[in-house]
Amino acid sequence: MEISELKKSAGTWCPHVVKGRGCAIYAERPSSCASFGCGYLHWPMAGDHWFPFKSKMVIVAEDAARMAIHVDPNTPHVWKSEPYYSDLKRWSWHAAQHQFQQIVVAIGRRMVAVLPDKDVDLGRVAEDEVVLTGQLADGSYSAMKFNANDPAIKGLRYGQEYKFKAPRLPG
Incomplete structure (x- = not known):
């Protein structure tokens, strides 16, 4: 962070x-x-194994729309190990069942969106970019990053639905 x-x-x-x-x-x-309010201390769904010095991760509620798991760059894959990965998937399913909240893993500026049905590696997310997550018409989930000034997302606020459209392929 x-x-x-x-x-x-x-x-x-x-x-x-x-x-x-x-x-x-x-x-x-x-x-x-x-x-700063560490998620380990304030969130009841985080068990003792999430203690930051033990897990090498810090849970942060960044705003009403995103919970980020900041991973120690010296252990970039720890979030995929158990019991952490099962917790992340359970939290993402829980978020999808209620008002959808983003669950992202942050390793420096690299972000991975943890969705109920898959993980989406978004690569490096610049300071002028935003991450949108949502459900597609077929019931699957998707995540994309956009420039914060992109007209396609102008006026979009937390809680509003964004319809993902398949990119047009040349030809």
């Missing part, structure tokens, strides 16, 4: 982390750190 006050970029360890102990500047930490 990015922490602008500390000039810490996404996908890197905070220079103030003392491995096995925690934050070395806890008493003087920036406001973004103080207001």
Whole structure:
């Protein structure tokens, strides 16, 4: 996760982390750190195995539309191991049954959308891009990234339906 006050970029360890102990500047930490709510502590569906130092992942509710699992870049495939992967798939099914929320795995700027029926590797998602997920007419799910200023998504807000259209192929 990015922490602008500390000039810490996404996908890197905070220079103030003392491995096995925690934050070395806890008493003087920036406001973004103080207001951060770790999903492991606040979300009842996350079991003890999601403790960040154990799992090498941090659960973050980024907004009302997205839950991101930030993965330590030194262990980029840990999210595919058990029991984590089963949890992610269960959470994505649960989200689809209710008001659809995105479940994404973030490894630095690379994102993978965890959908009920598949995972979609979106590659690097730039700061000026947004990720849309939704259900297709055949009942399957899809995820795509768009430039935030793309006219195709202009005015789209959380909770609105977006109809995915198959791209036109040349010829």
